[in-house]
Amino acid sequence: MGWLVDETGLEKNAANHVALTPLSHLKRAADVHAGRTALVWKSTRRSYAEYLDRTTRLASALARRGVAPGDVVATLLPNIPQQAEAHFGVPACGAIINTINTRLDADTVGYIFGHAGAKIVLVDTALLPLAEAAIKKMEGSAPQIIEVCDREAGFTPGRHYLEYEDLLAEGDPEFDWVLPEDEWESLAINYTSGTTGRPKGVVYHHRGAYLATMANVIAWRMQLFPKVLTIVPLFHCNAWVQPWLVPMMGGTLVCCRDVTAKAIYDAIADEGVTHFGGAPIVLNTIINAKDADRRAFDHVVEVFTAGAPPPAATLAAIEPLGFNVTQVYGLTETYGPATECLWQPEWDDKTGEDRAAFKARTGVPMAMLEAAEVHDTHGVPVPRDSAHLGEIAMRGNMVMKGYYKNPQATAEAFKGGWFRSGDIALQHPDGYIKITDRAKDIIISGGENVSSVEVEGALMHHPAVSLCAVVAKPDAKWGEVPCAFVELKSGAEVTEEELIKFCRARLAGFATPKAVVFCELPKTSTGKIQKFELRAVAKLMAQQQGVTA
């Protein structure tokens, strides 16, 4: 411990210590980058001076309406400027922001309202029915609804609720922000999109969000003045801390209410977007864009992708279009991305499958994560031999405070002094981690572990396949067998038998799908395929064949 013999007078004071908080980034940007464009949404363009003015008004108005430090303010909003503003305006009055997934059902939203105890909820005009239904179903006192009317998307405000712009008008632009005195104070609650049971409320602190902004800048090779397109929903781990990161860099957050190939291409060509994050499905959207939607641009767009490793075929198709794809990995519990597939310059000349294999690595801890390891069931790191499997465990300042009102789940998640991700991986000799499967995605067939990711990778090579997902189907003989669900490219045709044969040429017998279902895949709002729904279908198929799980 580095305490000098005499530390008299060397204590913290107002001059040399400030609680870390991402709020500092906007305060500084409003001064240093006052006239620079902070937010873009269609014809709406807000400078950093305006951004500060509006978020200060929001904080003031919330405080006047009774929001006290420590209270929760929720949002049900798409990726529009008001959602970004809430990321500063809510904590600037000392409150905790709870951005709620807009694709959830009313029952779950009601549960979240009640569990977080939101006093106020900011609701997009289109989502008012959801909020109202949720309030009807919830227990406890309901949040007050503020309507956020996205005029750029053609909405006009109803007359039922106070509208966001009127709320801002109530606010004092000279209001003094309530900054954290302790950087461990809570900043945000994000409910995990649990596929079973009630979602858990992941609590973020100011310190972690601040440090995560720095980690992402380094990993994303970001320099001053980035233009970041909001593809990852702001309600999903606060879009991987992007709204807090962009002001630190004097950049522009370009909003995107609906993710379409046209919207992405237009944002790149018209707004000069340099960075965005998204699930691999977003990459497919870009690759499969109609010619009319494609636009020319002459810079390289840095893309973070997460949720699943980008298949080789996807990488091969998207890189020549001007996108550099880096896989990142994380969970709601780690402020989004916490590991990065840090690309080593020595790999530059790799091509095709070989290149894709490197790009598909889960990677190494980001600079502000202390450690990411693969642990066996005893919490001991597995050998770095590209073979032994274990659970990804992480620790450091980018790990959540815990689950709100759930100390038992928190203790479980942090057992042994590491955050246990539940995801299964191996570690290569150079330290790079490679997820073999998200914990619940492993298929055990005849005692053999089948990586659904590997089977999906094989399927994606077939020219007719646009998208696929592989889950376990209960089987009388093997316990489980891989069952594939496939979306075909428009106009393409292939039979179940052909696809199985195609896979068999590339995979071990036990890993080859025993059934293929052609259908549109169910997806979450973040573009993740809802495997739990497919598992239910596979189970039903098995039952109809007389097999019960």
Added chain:
Amino acid sequence: MGWLVDETGLEKNAANHVALTPLSHLKRAADVHAGRTALVWKSTRRSYAEYLDRTTRLASALARRGVAPGDVVATLLPNIPQQAEAHFGVPACGAIINTINTRLDADTVGYIFGHAGAKIVLVDTALLPLAEAAIKKMEGSAPQIIEVCDREAGFTPGRHYLEYEDLLAEGDPEFDWVLPEDEWESLAINYTSGTTGRPKGVVYHHRGAYLATMANVIAWRMQLFPKVLTIVPLFHCNAWVQPWLVPMMGGTLVCCRDVTAKAIYDAIADEGVTHFGGAPIVLNTIINAKDADRRAFDHVVEVFTAGAPPPAATLAAIEPLGFNVTQVYGLTETYGPATECLWQPEWDDKTGEDRAAFKARTGVPMAMLEAAEVHDTHGVPVPRDSAHLGEIAMRGNMVMKGYYKNPQATAEAFKGGWFRSGDIALQHPDGYIKITDRAKDIIISGGENVSSVEVEGALMHHPAVSLCAVVAKPDAKWGEVPCAFVELKSGAEVTEEELIKFCRARLAGFATPKAVVFCELPKTSTGKIQKFELRAVAKLMAQQQGVTA
């Protein structure tokens, strides 16, 4: 204060909280960038794996020799790899590193040995006589000398002291680093190069050094794998935290024992150096390089310069050579640079004097400094009118803990909750600060404030002038008058009268130098001109003219 209603289970624990320390950067780099080159010095090339091995051995060997956590280990070393290693090896055993300016006199070095209470000092072979003389003059118990023999510079070890490589050989490469439990623990002591009185020991903490690495990365527009040349001495604010920053970015620290034009050009051309920092005099060294020393390169080198604003003529000469110059400002008390002249893209088309005027701004707070303002004598910010003068005041996490064993000076420096720099500046309407003078450099002539920087800027436009410094000379009539000391370019000639006339055409009468002395300017080891020596000369000149100050 953002504490939720129920914070049960949301406390800090080993999984979600780690004390911030730059030591984490090397631990991660040794894993993530194991084979990448960390350090270069002539034919010496060390990978990150070797860097970790050697610093671990150093920490272990120091601990075995009785260095306990909280003890001080000093260095008297040039910019060689061993000095960088000490930046990790010393704190890795819990000790505090005290890099001592190698150009100091023995008396001052002895004072520092005694004041800091160093147990061990690592000394370059060439500096052994200085260390020995310092020990003779010091009070208290003397540090044990370890000789650091720079074989790359042609030295061979004497037989008098334990040599550094033998010390490392004693160390255990499996030694567990002593990491800070509290990020406020002390990391380094840097003695200010006080021009009068005894130097003060500025104490850094782990938190501040960690955050300063990030601030510099953003300001320096640095992406992964930078190659940083050590021009700023590692004993000068730990080279602006560069040894701690480079591993975070997986970069290479290229050592430079003696700063010459040839060494700089060779490092850029042969090692691909991308970044370095240095005083404006280093820019002049590059500009005035002999043709034989110049090398071709095809990238832009990002240069941080500090100590004095780069004169227009210097900028005009160096930018076409492939260097982008950014002025930064800071003090030992702020881990080196704390403000940056953040270049706005809108200024790109500015040229000549106009461009130089913008480049000469002191700038805005770096991203991890909370605030930098210009305060009047009551601690109130001066109007942002490019006219009112005040003192630069800063606060935030990049400000020192305080002065070692000097609580009175610490309290004075932090009065009012701000660190008071002593430097005089104005603030432009856009918030950019502009130093008019380091506090002690102002000349008051007939009641008018004369900025010595402004007079020097005028002189630098004369084609014969290579370098100059302007100080106050006591004057019977005006109180003080500007007196210029000038170095001419090799072969150039100009008279005192010609230079005065040249200045008069550009400056107010009271600002025009009344005397010009041609001589070689005295400089500190960091390339700063020693104005206090020139002031002594000017005072003597005045005395000889019958004027006493």
